[in-house]
Amino acid sequence: MLKIRNLHAMIDGKEILRGINLDIKAGEIHAIMGPNGSGKSTLASVLTGNEAFEVVEGTVEFNGKDLLDLSPEDRAREGLFLSFQYPVEIPGVSMTNFMRTALNEQKKYRGEDVLSASDFLKLMRDRKNLVDIDSDLTNRSVNEGFSGGEKKKNEIFQMAMLDPKLAILDETDSGLDIDALRIVANGVNKLRRPDNATILITHYQRLLDYIIPDHVHVLYNGRIVKSAGKELAHKLEENGYDWIKKELVG
């Protein structure tokens, strides 16, 4: 599904990603961990097409297409989704209007019929239940005045609405209370299918108790320096990153 080869990206003349290689197949869940500032969110931004970052080298293939050649909206329409680490507040744009526009534009791109008003509202209700989001929130402007946890839930709600092929969840677990974490994790698990895949960016083992990853990667200094199975997350939880840094030096 996703093939990243030797990806280098810069911002303000500073190289943040320094040769990323990663393969993700349909049906898989990958966790990406790593110290603060190592480049995890940058990788997510570059994959979704944030123009603030400049790709200087490397290729990314997404379901056979050259991902880096596509506009951000076309990447989304091809089935890529990012749950933002810091969701943006957009006063004046209602959640409903936002979701309807997004869903319909995606459908048009794929040559599907747009949803009727009633089908759309039905889908909204259905997906709201899935992530147990307060009805009141979807009647408001996008993320405006949402609490930290509500914003994260809202990201998963949008993911449930748009039903992506590959979802990148950038620290969706931080700021969630224990119940919310369980709800969000359940939502992700329910949306899981053999033909989609998920990248979980996280600092905590806690999330991985609910969503079991097939692979765990450590991103450090703009490179993936270690990849293993789910046991790697436990080891990191216990020992931190120092041993990996030492391995690299040694």
Next chain:
Amino acid sequence: MNLSEHDISLQKLFDTNRAFIEKDAAAGVNLARVKAAEAFAVQGIPSSKVEAYKYTNLQPWFKSGFEQAYGLNGYSADDLKTFECNVHEMESHTIFTVNGKFVEGSSGHALPEGVVAGSFLELSQKYPEIIEKYYGRQAKVETDGFIALNTMFAMDGLFIYVPKNKVVEKPIQIVNVLTGPSDLMVNQRNLIVVEENAQVRVLFCDHTLSMSRFLVNTVTEGFVAESGMLDFYNLQNQHNGTVQVGGYYFDQEAKSQLNANYFTLHTGITRNNIFSRLGGEHAENHISGLYVIDKNQHVDNFSFIEHAVPDCESNELFKGVMDDASTGAFTGRILVAPDAQRTNAYQSNNNLLLTDSAKMNSRPQLEIYADDVKCSHGATVGQLDENAMFYLRARGISKEEANILLMYAFAYEVIEKIKVPSLKEQIRQLVEKRFRGELDKCDSCVVCGQLGTNLIKAN
């Protein structure tokens, strides 16, 4: 001050046509012309050297080369039939003026007893006591050359009188049409009197139907007596060859409410003079504006809120979305008189500039002579939020659509101020159309027709 050549040409035009102008007019209106002509001889049309007109130089435009609109400019009342969907409106309170002149037979007939809305020319004669009491009281000829010019040439326009305790439920809609084969200057005069405890909603729609150049100098005076309510809307959708000076002079008594909302969706040059005097305790007003301009369009909103007595509140919100090389200005003058204690005065002006060549000048001018005053003001000029833009695109929304969503998001606060739900929806759609660039394809607009139909349904 020395009058310019243009000013002198306007004076001559007045002298030549004076007998004709005065022939059918009310005595009080003719009397006011004497002072107006004297005042004009002192001031002339303000140039940009006059501080209040610093950002909009109208002097080059106002000259006698433009024919005065004394008649319908070749337009016949029959032509109004082309406003297909307006037939319905005749049943509601819809009134047409063509080139500043009231169109016979278009006054709403379902108005509550005692309420009148119709020709200024006719009704000013019928109600001399109202003219004597109110005419020229708030729009003072010695304060602005445009008021003087209007008062000299004033013939017709709208006259709305809502007597004590009368509540007009349906909005009174005035469709001001500018049309005809020749270029015109129009000096329309409107008077709105809302007596004690009375309520009325008034919507002025300004349109152009032909491609001639139009110079418009309108004066509207609005008086709201104790506990009265005036809900006033101005929707401007005129072609680029229009220069319009809209003067709105309101005076409020105790416990009265004024809402005045200005939507400039299309224009050439617009200057709005919005004056409001809070002259009775516990009076309140909300004045807002939205201007959406592009190409070389220019909009200058000049507001002056006078807190003359204690315990009043004023709220101003003006927002602009400016594309291409459009230019704008906002002046927010607030005067709080020495004993106007416990005044609340809020003002803000926010602008979205879509290009580097769009230019905005915004200036608050606060003169506060009382000490117990809550006053806030703020002006911003910014671009579309890039983070919000990326967020929307990352969900599959195209750049164009994201642009429209964000422009609309910026503007909605002003649209939210509209108190008539069906009108709010109509204006919301118009604004969206404008953002999509679909509104400037038509030099005229049948908007008002659709609006009237909707208003009937909603009521």
